[in-house]
Amino acid sequence: MNNKALKYHFVSFFILATLFFIITTLSTHLASPTRYTIDKTAPVYTHTAYRIDDTESLTLKEFLSEPKKLIEQPFEYIEWDLAAKDYWLKLDLENRQSKAIDLFIHFDNPMVDYLTLFELDADQKLIKKTRLGDKVTGLNLFQYSTPHALLTLQANEQTTLVVKIDTVGISKTPIKIYGKNEFQHLIRSQVGIWGIFIGVLIMAALYNLVLFFGIRDRVYLIYIGYIISALLLMGSVLGFGFYLWPLSWQLFFNEHVVFSNYAIAFFTVAFCTMFLRYHKDNCRLYKLSISFLALLFSFSLISFFMLEYHSSKIFFALMVPLYILCICMIYKKLVSGFRWAKFYVMSWVPLIIGAAVQPLELTGFIPYSFATRHLFLIAILCEIVLMAMALADRVRYQREKALYHATHSQQTKLLNQAMLKQAYMRMINEHRNANLCLLKIEQFNALMSILNPTQSSHIITTVAKSLEHQLSKQRQFISLESSLDTAPKVADLGNGILAFVSTKIQPQDELNEELNTLCKQLPKQYQISGLDLQLYYRFSITEPVENDGFDSWLQRGYLGLSQKHQNTDTTAPHIDMDLSLAVSLQHAIRSNSLAIYLQPIVNLRTGTIVGAEALLRWPSADKHLDIEQLILLAERTGLINELSLWVIEKACQTVAKLNQQGYYDHTISVNLSAKNLAIPKLIEKIENSILKHGVSAAQLKFELTEFALIKNHTDMVRFVNELNKLGSQVILDDFGTGYSSLNYLVNYSFSTIKVDKSFILDLTNNETHQVIVKTAIDMAHNLDMNITVEGIEDQTTEQLLIKMGADQGQGFYYSKAIPFDEYLSLIATHSK
Template identity: 55%
Template sequence: CWRYKMSIALLWLMFTLAVCSLFIPENIAAPIFFGVMVLLYITCIILIYNKLRSGFRWAKFYVLSWIPLIFGAAIQPMELTGVLPYTFATRHAFLVAILCEVILMAMALADRVRYQRERALYHATHTQQTRLLNSSKLKQAFMALQSQNRSTTLCLIKIRHFNSLNTIITSSQGYTLIKHIAKELELELSHEREFTNLETDLNTSPRLADLSSGVFACISTKTQNQEMLETLLTKIISSLPKQYEIKGLNLQLSYSIGISSAGKTNDFEYWLKRGYLALKKAKGSVNQVGSSSNGNNLMMDVALAAKLQQAIKTNQLALYYQPQINLLSNHVSGAEALLRWPDPTYSNLSIEELIILAEHTGIINELTLWVIEQACKDIVELTKNGYNEHTISVNLSAKNLTINNLAEKVENILIKYQVPAHLLKFELTESAFVDSQDALIKLVDELTALGIKVVLDDFGTGYASLSYLVNYHFSELKIDKSFVFDLPNNPTHQVIVQTAIDMAHNLNLSITIEGVETQEIHHLLKDMNADSAQGYLYAKALPYTDYLHFLKSQYSLKMLDSSF
C-alpha cells in the first residue's frame, strides 16, 4: 500500500542523509536532521492511526511512548538554538525522554504478548467462521464436571442433511445458517437449568458448542432417565426454525438428536464418539432421536479393537452354526456360520457391535477372511464325519468389497483345505449393493464361476430387490424373518412369502425361510413348497462340537415331522 511505500522511501532518505552527514558540517546537518524528524513523526502517526482503526488494541502504550520522545526531541533543538537557556534539565531532556519511551515500549510489548495469547486462546476455543465455542471448550467443561464427579450427558443436535445443503448454498451462507440456528438453540437452552455453561462469561453464559457440519453440542448435568432427556430435547428442537430463507429459497430444516452418557470413563474422545454413533442411529429413527448407553455392550475403543485383532490372529474366536432344514426331506442340509467370541470377558458384547467396531477400525476384512477359512476347516471336519453334502453359509458386507482379489483369496483357501466349492455359500445383504454395483457384479460372477453359491439375504426388505435378480447370478434367495413371525395370522405376509417362493422356483433358484419358531409356521412353509428353513424351532446357533451332536441326532427330526 502507499503507506508501506512511503515508509520505505523515508528509510532510504534517512540512510542517505546519515551517510552524507559524515562529510558535511554539523551546523548544516542538524537542521536537516530535525526536518527529517518531522517527516518521521508524520509517517509514524499515519501508521499507528491505521493500526488503531484495525483493532490495534495494545497500541495505547506505544502511542504514549511517543509523547515524551516528541517533547524531549523538541527541547533539545530549542536549547541548541538559544530559545531555551542551557540547564542540566534542558541539556538531558532528550535522554530522559528516551528512557521514558523505552519503559512505555516495554509495556506495549508485554501488552502485545498478552493480547496475542488472548487471541490464540480465543481461536483455540472458538470456530473461526461462526465465532461459537468449539470442541476444545466442550472438552474443558467435560473434564471439569468429571473432576467434580457430576453427571455428564452429551447432547448432540444436528441439522439434518446439512452436508447436502452445502452443495447448493455458499460457505458463508452455511455459516450464517449455523449462527442463526445456534442463536435460537442457545435461547431455548437458557430456559433449562440442567444444561451447564461451557464458559464463565456472566454476560453471555454460552451453553452451546459448534462441532462443525451442522452439529451442536451441550451437556446435561441432571441425573434423570433417558426418556425424560429425550422428551426435553425433542421439545427443544420442535421450537427451532423449520424454514430458513436464502435469496428467496425457503430451505426446509429438520433436526436429529444423539445422546451419550459419560459414566466413569473420563475419556472425552470416547464420550464424543458415542454421541456421534447415537446421531448415526437417529438417521433411521422415526422420532429422530438416537442414544448410546454406557453399558459394556458398546465399548467402541481402540483397546478393544486391538484385542479383537489379537483374537483373530490367535484363533480365539469361534463360529457357531444354526442349522438349515430341507423341508422336503426334513434333514439338515446346511448351516449359517455366526461369529462368536467365547472369552468370558467379552461374553456380554454384542457381535453386531463388534462387527461395527471392526468396520470402523479397518480390521473387518481380516476378520472376514478368518471366518471364511474357519468355515472351510469345519466343512472338512463335517466331511470326515460323513456329511459330504452339508453346506455352510458365510455373511459378506459392503466393507468386504474392499478386499483385493477376494475371489482369488477364497479360491486359494478352497484349494488349501481341498473343499468342494459348492459346499460354501456367501450371503449378501442389500447394504452391500449400494455403493459399488459394478464391483459387486464382478465379485458375484467370479464366485459363481468358482462353483460357490451366492445367496441374496433378507430378500423382500429392500426397495430394489427385484432388480438384483436381473443383474446378479444368485443361486438362492433368503426371506427375511420379519415376514415369518406372524405368518399364520397375516394373509398379506402369506401372499408375499408364497409369491417369493413361486418366483424363485420359476427363476430356478432355491429359497430359504428364516425365523421359523413354531410348528405351525413349519407346516405352512411346507405347504407353500419352500425349500429350506432355519430358526429357533430347530436349534439356536451352536458351537461346532454341539452342532455335530445335533447332526448325529437329526433322525429325531423325522419323528417330529409327523407332529408338524
C-alpha cells in the same frame, strides 16, 4: 527467485543506499559540536575544582573560604549520584588574548531543579548571579530547553565562575564553554536532531493511527502510546519538550520524569505482548506480562508521591525483570516459527545499546559528548523505525495468511476449491480445454467417525503427496498454483476428495486407464495407532462442455463419483466407537482370538440339519458389544476384507472338521458385502482356502444382500458367475428388503433365496406377510430355486411355512448360533 522479484529487490537496495548516503551526509553536518569547546578553539585557559555538599547547607561565602576542601580535578571525575546533595563547581577562566571574547556556558541538563551561576572577579567579589532550572520562574523557552549563560571575558582578564547544582533528580550536569559560532553550531545540530526525531515520531504516530482505523488492531494504539511516551521522556531529558507542550505541562513532566520512564516501559511490555499475540494464547507468559504491567502501573502512580532520586532507583531495578520477560516472550515465539518477528527482534538491539549507554554516560563510565548525549534518542528513533517495519511485516504476513487460508484447506494445508476455480478461469481465458479428475478415498466419512481431525487430515495429505508424486511425472496434469516453486497439482475439496486437471486431448478410455494406473500406485494401507487401515479409491472424469461454468463443471464431477459408486457414508447408522476398538479388532483377527458360531439351517420336510450359517463372535470382548456394529467398524476402518478372508478360512476349516465327522453333505454359509469385491483376486483366494483344507466348493455357500447388489451391479454379476463356476452356491440374503428384487432374480444365478426375518416374526398374525412369503416361495420354485426362511421362533410358524412349501428354515426355534462342539452335539441329536 524470478526476474521480476529480483528487479524489485534491486530497486529496494538502491533506495536503501540512497537513504544511507543522505544520512551520512547529514551526519557530517551535525558533527559533534562538543569537540569545539573554547579551550580547543581560542587561547582561553581553564582550571576546575568541585565540592560535594551532603548537608545541602553550604553557602557561597563558606565555599570560597574553604579552598582546601575543594577537589582539584576536571568535572568529568565528579561522582554524580541520585541523592539529596548539593554540587559546587568552581571554574577559573583566563583570556590570554588581546581582545574581548563572548563565551556561552552550556549546562546540558534541562531537568535540573535549581542551577545558580555566580560570576566573580579576580578578588572573589560577586559580579553577577544567574539562576537557571525548571523550578525557576520567569525564564524563556530557550533558557528552559537549553540552560546557558552569556559571559564576556575582556582581554587578558581572569574571572571565576561558581556553579551550584541543587536537584532531586538527575544531578549530572555537563558544563561546556563555547565561542559564539561554536554555540550556534551546537544549537543548530541539536535542533536538527530534535526536528528529525520529533518529525519521524509524529509521522509514525499519525500513520499508525490511520492503520488502526483501517485494521482495528489494538496493537497500533499501543504503538502510538509508546511513541508518545518516547516524546515525553526524551522531551524532558533533552529539553525539546518545552516546544511541544505548554510551559506548565512540560514543567510538570520534568518534575515527574520517572512517570515518563514508567510509561515507556509499560508500553514496551504491552506492545511486546500484543505484537507477539500472547493475548491469543493466554499462556503463563501472558499472565506474567499482565501482572508485570499491573506492577509498572502501580509504581508509576506511586512515583508522583516520591522524590525523584528514590523512584528512579526503583525504576532501574524493575528494568532487569522487564528485559528478562520480553526476551523470554520473544525467544518463545522465535522458536515456534514466528516469521514476522525478525524486525521486532532487531528493534531491541538499538534500544538495549541506547538504554545501556545512557546510564553509563550519566554515571561517568562513558565520557560525555554530543553523540553519547543523543545516542539514546537515536536508538529510540531506530527502534521505532524498526518497529514500524515489524508492524508492516506483520500486516503483510497476516494478509498472506488470509490469502493462504482462502486458497488452502485449513486441515490439510493443501490447495482448496478456490485455487481449482482460479486454474479453471485461467484455462478459459487461454481458450484451453481441460478434463476435471476427481479422486475419492472410499468410506472417508465413515473413517472420520472413529479418527480425530488430525488423523483424518494426515490420511488425506499422505494420499495427496503420493498422488502429487505420480502427477509430477506427466506434463498433461497442470499446476494449479504456478507462482510457487513447488507448483502443486492437487486440490483438496474436502470429505476425502482430491482434484486435479488434465489438459491433454485424448479419448476418455485412455485417461481412464491412466487414472486406474495412478490409483494402483497410491497407498493401499495407512498405519495409525497400530491399525492398518485399508484404503480404496474411486475416480471420475469430467470432460469440458462449451459455455460451461466452473460450478457445473465441478458438479458433474461429483455426480460422476456418485454414479460410479453410490455413496452410503451418510446413510450408515451412527456408532460410538473409537480407534482403540479397531486396533483391538485387528489384533484379534491376527491372533486368531475371534470365533465363528454356527446357527443351524433345517430341512423343513425332513427336520434334519443340512447346514449352518457362520456368524462372527468375539468371545473375549465385552459381552455388550454389538456384532453388527463391529462389522460396521470393520467396514469403516478397512478391516472388513481382512475379517472376511479370516471368516472364509475358518468356514473352510469348519467344513473340513465336519467331513472328518462324516458329514460330507453338510454346508456352511458365509456372508459377503460389496466391499469384499475390492479384495484383490478374491475368487482365487477362496479357491486356495478350499484346496488348502481339502473340502468341496459345493459345501461352501455365500450369502449376498440386495443392498450389496445395488452398490455395484456389474462387478457383482461377474463375481456371482465366478463363484458358480467354482462350484459354490450363492444365496440372495434379506430378500424383500431391497428395491429391485425381481430384477436381481433374472440377472443373477442364485441357488437359494433367503426371506428376511422381518416378514416371519409376526407371520401367523399378518395376512399381508403370509401373501408375500407364499408368493416368494412359489416364485422361487418356479425359477428352480430353493427358499430358506429365517426368523422361525415357534412351532406354529414352522408348521405354517411347511404348509406354504418352504424348503429350509433357520431361527431360535431350532437353535441360536453356537460353538462348533455344541453344534456337533446338536447335529447328532437331530440325526437320531
